[in-house]
Amino acid sequence: MTNNSNKEKTLGEVMRSRGVSRRSFLKFCAATASMMAMSPAMIPKIAHALESARRPSVIWLSFQECTGCTESLTRAHTATIESLIFDSISLDYHHTLQAASGHAAEEAREAAMNENWGKYILVVDGSIPTDNPGYSTIAGISNLDMFMQTAAGAAAIISVGTCAAYGGIPHADPNPTGAYSVYDVIKKFSNNQLDGISSATLAKAGEGSVVSKPIISVPGCPPIPVVITGVLTHFLTFGTIPELDHLGRPKAFYGQSIHDRCYRRPFYDKGLFAETFDDEGAKKGWCLYKLGCKGPTTYNACATTKWNDGTSFPIESGHPCLGCSEPDFWDGGGFYKALSMPTENITQTAIYTAAGAAAVGVALGAMNKSKKNNAVAAHNKTTIDDLEK
């Protein structure tokens, strides 16, 4: 956690005090620019903006989550520039990371909100239960209340991780807690479909017009750390949110599917597939489509940015993509079921249907037969006198 004095410093000052060289800082800026598909001309602008930016206040709310997202962002092997950027924002509330606890912690949040009303960035990880406010509370405040109150004063909301972005695992069928994503909760709120919001929250929410807050989704289970810092960088540089796709994801990172950028793609195109995890194809590094790879329907930057300091990504280590940055990836019929396979047990469906249909068919067939027999019985012998009307 940063102390209050740091808040007054610019990002550049913090970096310099941490011993980050100008050279590696510019390298970071260049990398960020390229990653976000900006022209090289933008690098100085990024550098300048980052150096002179006042560190914005960030409030991080964790709801129904597993802390995996926080782990992903904080457990870098070395102190990278990304982690420094992350470290250098004014993270005023994050109950996993902050030193304060109990009332002090909540007071820190309220203080940050009051001080920066309308300007702070709200980061959410985890989904929000809507069925019963008691399913998940912090300091006696339901997740829903805390979210609505905090969102009201935010400049922007970043949904970190698949749970916050789409509902994730808590939202998975049968969704026992009525968990929804940040986006869905706000949509439900605007449609008056939410119960259990306190009147205090309603007042607060109305004050900040929650409904119109920009939401940036950074899905992934967990999301790639650099994507978070990339989004923050963009916000710091331009004061705006990056260009988003139809699911609210920054296009720079989620513009292409895993499949499109996968180094195993040539094998897919040639029709060379690993059939099992230890066959010849698997050893030769062939396409993992048949082993259930969701790369073709998953938009994320894993194949290019990779994980663990650019070491590799799941497909590179021989495992199919689970599609974790797409909605409902838990309900896709199984991680090892190929995309072209039905998700339900069709064999059983077909067998039951066949049994039922056979009975119906025999009944209809019998009706046909009796109709025909009736026609035969109704036959009036035709003689030569019956050939004309």
Add this chain to the structure above:
Amino acid sequence: MSEIEFLNWVRGPGFQIAIIIFVAGVIIRFAEILLLGRKPNLAEAKGSEMSSGLRTIITRSIPDKGTFQRSMFTVVAGYIFHLGLFITIFLFAPHILMFKDIFGFGWPSLPTPVVDAMAIVTIIALFAVLIHRMRNTVLKFISTKEDYIVWLVTILPLITGYIAFHRIGMTAPTLLAIHILSVELLLIMFPFTKLMHTFTIVMSRWYGGAISGYRGVKS
């Protein structure tokens, strides 16, 4: 509904609904036809109904020379699109996975580029067939709305499949979902349209062959 929800729906409940209608429809149609029965032929036989019927099931695939010359377009285009449909449906690796999931066994696939090329050939052949249907005097006269609807539901999976494979225009999950949905439409239409000839051709050829064969004529 998000695109992945859409995809999950067509892969799950949507597919189930389609399969239920398809399986039930086909079985009911079979029962309707077969249970009507046929009177035994009392004339002294000159050939076996069974073997003649079975023979015709195979031999009617090849037209005689005169018929080929007279109906060349129909025969050639028909062969191409039927073969193309067979290849794209049954010899494309992802499709085989689907069959394997349902039947419990699979079979070797053709290289993807071959299937890809075949899809284009099939689409072209189907368009040729459509133009022929709309311009030929006989076909124009005998075609009903059903003929055009069936053409559409047949070509849709090919086009959507081709687009989904090449990921043109929309996001991959949406394209894949649309492709699967178009197949479900085909499955649902199947039992109630002339698409049934896929199965009933075995019966009709058998009956035709048996009727001829009983009189000693190889048909």
Add this chain to the structure above:
Amino acid sequence: MSASLDKGINALKEQVDSSVAAFFSSCTHCGMCADACLFYTETGCPTATPITKVEPLRRIWKSEYTLLGRIGKMFGLNKKVDDELLTKWEKRVYDNCTLCGRCSMVCPVGNDIALMIRKTREGMAAAGHAPEGLIGATKRAVTIGSPMGVKLPALMAQINHVEKDTGLKVPLDVEGAEYMLLLSSMEIMNFPEFIEAIAKIFTKAGVSWTISTEAFEATNSGIQIGVSDIAAELVQRIVDAAEKLKVKTVISPECGHAYMAIRWDGPNLIGKPFNFKVRHILEILDEFRKDGRLKITGKEEQRLTYHDPCQISRRGGVIEQPRNLINMFSNNFVEMPDTGKMNWCCGAGGGVSTNERADKVRLKVFQRKKDQLDEIKPDAIVSACSNCRIHLEDGLEEYNMDIPLMSLTETLAEHLAD
């Protein structure tokens, strides 16, 4: 005077069986049957497309025997079979189809379209939509015993001539004879040489044969007009005579539909198997050939071709026999371009020749036969159906072609060794 739409619809309902249901289920409207039908190829008129001729039967099948049709019927959505439809279809079903069955051989899904048209005629006739000419012929067949009105005295006169000319006996009503010969009215009236030929051949072959004075007429208007009840009555006359004379085999003469009526439809029409065999005259002659009972002298050097009568070849299964026989007396036999089971109809079978309304079209579609003949330019045509023969002669005259027509049996008789 009691034909009615209800009777017609009931008749169509009776006609649907599993084969018809399978046929309709399989049709893809590919149109290949049109290319196989001379009424389309020679007129270019799409209403002659064989599969469309069975529309009344298809509508009944669809609305009575399919799930979707039953539902449609409940809501009144189905296309109806009414007098308007049947009136419109009368020409298609009777004037523009000879039941030749070429479409049935070509249909890629194996539909026996000719069978379906035959079945459709059951409904048309019962509803009072049969052509006048066929109704008249059918009435004569039932009341007089012959569609052409030929009575026993006429036959007796011809037999007297033959006996006088040849000195051979034509045995009448001989009990226990091996063969009972049937004749078509046309042979009696136009081609009495046929009786003479049979007398010669059978006498030489040394077999016992007879003609029944009670049932000598082979033709059956009932199967042409499409009234099984009447067809059965006509078949029953032959069965009664054959049983009375206790013959072993009934011989169908050189007439296409007569063979279909007695050989293949007969037992099914009367509902029980025959206790005698039925053979076409060509089958009998070929058996004689195999048994060495036919001694031939002198070979024809002129270019001969054989016109396959549809009901005998394609629909009847007598295909190689005529070729075996022709090769006995010909050194120069040529096949037509489409031949045997794929031969083209002359254009006058299936009741078309009896239906004056169709006179114009039957001569028009003869163009198909003309084209076939033009390709091989034969000196003479051999056939084995009097109806084909008369129409071929008509057609050749119409198209100014000078090719003689020969009956296979008669030509064979001319080449008998003494």
